[in-house]
Amino acid sequence: MPHRSGKTMIAKRFPSILPPLTIDESLETTKIHSVAGLLPSNVALITTRPFRAPHHTISDAALVGGGMNKIRPGEISLSHHGVLFLDELPEFARNVLEVLRQPLEEKHIAISRTKMSIEYPANFMLVCSMNPCPCGNYGNPNIECTCTQLSIQKYTSKISGPLLDRIDIHIEVPAIKYSEISSNVMGESSEIVRERVIKARQIQTMRFKNYKNVFKNADMASKEIRKYCVLDENSQNLLKLAMNKMGFSARAHDRIIKVARTIADLDSSEIIYPNHISEAIQYRSLDRQYWK
Secondary structure, X not given: OOOOOOHHHHHHOHHHHOOOOOHHHHHHHHHHHHHOOOOOOOOOOOOOOOEEOOOOOOXXXXXXXXXXXXXXXXXXXXXXXXXXXXXOHHHXXXXXXXXXXXXXXXXXXXXXXXXXXXXXXOOOEEEEOOOOOOOOOOXXXXXXXOOOHHHHHHHHOOOOHHXXXXXXXXXXXXXXXXXXXXXXXXXXXXXXXXXXXXXXXHHHHHHOOOOOOOOOHHHOOHHHHHHHOOEOHHHHHHHHHHHHHHOOOHHHHHHHHHHHHHHHHHOOOOOXXXXXXXXXXXXXXXXXXXXX
16 A cells, blocks of 8 residues: 555556446446436447546535535446545545445435435445555555654544445555566456456356345345355354454454455355455455554
């Protein structure tokens, strides 16, 4: 997460590895953008997943949606079936961030005004980036951090524990070394990664084909988790140890299991093995590092 580690670039590449929109998703997305007045005149149907990246000065009303005479969808709904990217997360006002909690859980947003109330869908992927401190160099072995412990605490405290709890995966991005920048070794292309994602999503589509509002692992409630995420004794013991040692919440417990289910799907494995649980646990580092 240090400054200049490529966090923003990585986030902006997310749409390139997501599976294509289904017909139903395209119709829903098109309707929302049409209501918002953002549908181009020469476009009959939106076929690419939305990517919204509002500036950190955005108001809670602009994020949620609203208006005087007509309640228009906000950035949360405009990101439906796509990605909502919040760059430099602690720079957003705390009240703006807190309005994300309800739609992240319920996949829709209810907007009430004096004359009317309306509900918009809001099933989006939230992607955030942040520096570890105001100067961006905390934890960087090459550049000294100039922030005080108090300023670091104040900076990170803008993001509440309950909001962080609702983010499935936390990944630290270390500063890029010169040898890595100048290397001629090419990584996997987005097309190759996308093929794996599409294959995993197809597995999930078949898994939940008889459910009305469950399309992927992230949509699972407790009932579906108990049915499709059965853990063997070794996996249970590993998760129990992590819960007791790291103080994870009940919500984090369910999210670890759902992430492990997805990791297993990417491995084309019907069984969730201990290595899948172990990898999922590693993605919960921030809530114990900054929000103890």
